[in-house]
Amino acid sequence: MRKSLLIAVATVSLLGACRQGEEAPAKNETAETNTPAAPGAPAAPVSPERAQSLFHERHEGMETIGKSNKIINQALESGTPDVAAIKTAAAKIDELAAKSSGWFPPGTGQDVLHKTRALPAIWQKPEDFEAKDRDFQAAAKALHAAADQGDANAIKARFDELGKTCKACHDNYRAEKHPQ
Secondary structure, three states: OHHHHHHHHHHHHHHHHHHHHOOOOOOOEOOOOOOEOOOOOOOOOOOHHHHHHHHHHHHHHHHHHHHHHHHHHHHHHOOOOOHHHHHHHHHHHHHHHOOHHHOOOOOOOOOOOOOOOEOOHHHHOHHHHHHHHHHHHHHHHHHHHHHHHOOHHHHHHHHHHHHHHHHHHHHHHEOOOOOO
């Protein structure tokens, strides 16, 4: 009996560890337990260890999005845009944008992660922040679709729209510099 219990506990622990790389839970689930949260109730803060992991993931994701934006911008400013490079960069932005809604749960702000540029307003105005994130995701998807079509004018228009969504969020929810 004791041996069976130990095996069951070890199995559950291993399965939990395997889930660390999965996407964030649905909006109505808590980040730590994957159990439904009470409707309208704020999500519970993540553990400090999970907060650090999410900080690294979102930092790397945002850095990659920035680099991909630079690739697209340089290609569009050249005399003959490299559509293949644009397609690759747009796909990467779309892929990461789809993950962005899981990068900012409660407990991942400057009060816990002292190097993050994420401002407290993210958690003070969650509906507005989530709306801006949805706009970003939609713009990333539209840019990806335009890039797949290969029409430079459509790509430019969708890229401009993407830039507006980035600015709308960064203006209100990102500090200019890393905290000291």
